[in-house]
Amino acid sequence: MGEQKNIFIHHVFFWLKNPDNKEDEAALIEGLKKLSKVETIRSFHIGKPADTNRDVIERSYSISWMLIFDNLEDEEVYQPHPIHKKFVEECSHLWKKVVVHDSVDAE
Numbered sequence: 001m002g003e004q005k006n007i008f009i010h011h012v013f014f015w016l017k018n019p020d021n022k023e024d025e026a027a028l029i030e031g032l033k034k035l036s037k038v039e040t041i042r043s044f045h046i047g048k049p050a051d052t053n054r055d056v057i058e059r060s061y062s063i064s065w066m067l068i069f070d071n072l073e074d075e076e077v078y079q080p081h082p083i084h085k086k087f088v089e090e091c092s093h094l095w096k097k098v099v100v101h102d103s104v105d106a107e
Contacts, residue, residue, distance in 0.1 A: 004068070005105055006070075006071070006105060007042070007069065007071075007104075007105070008069040008070070008071055008102070008103075009066065009067070009069075009102065009103045009104075010066075010075055010078070011065070011066045011100070011102075011103075012065040012066075012098060013058075013061040013063075013064050013065075013099045013101075014028060014061060014062050014063045014065070014094075014097075014098055015060065015061050015062055015095060015096050015098070016028065016062040016096070017093075017094060017095060017096045024094050025063065027091065027094060028062070028063055028095070029046055029063065031087050031090060032044075032046050032063070032065050034083065034087065035083055035087040038081050038083050038084060040070075040074035040075070040077045040078050040081075041067050041068075041078065042068045042069055042074075043068045044065070044066065044067050044068070045064075046065055047063070047064040047065075047066065048062070048064070049061060061099075062095075072104070
């Protein structure tokens, strides 16, 4: 697969309040799977830190959620979507911190 162009990436990193609690982790993952039903999401990935260990690698988060949209407009449909609002309502008690990285084509 070559370079992906003309897309909008929304990458979210979650730090769980109780990172060793497998039930909390499972609840967040289940919530993200439900959230993936928003129709403007082209593709998604639910991840956890890899077992790589170099100084430049950030591994303190619990779960990552990477979304690919066709464009900013599709991401803007996602943000106020009822499924997204329900996810935040049902799962926000699980995390202590969230960091979002949005990106578009560099050229």
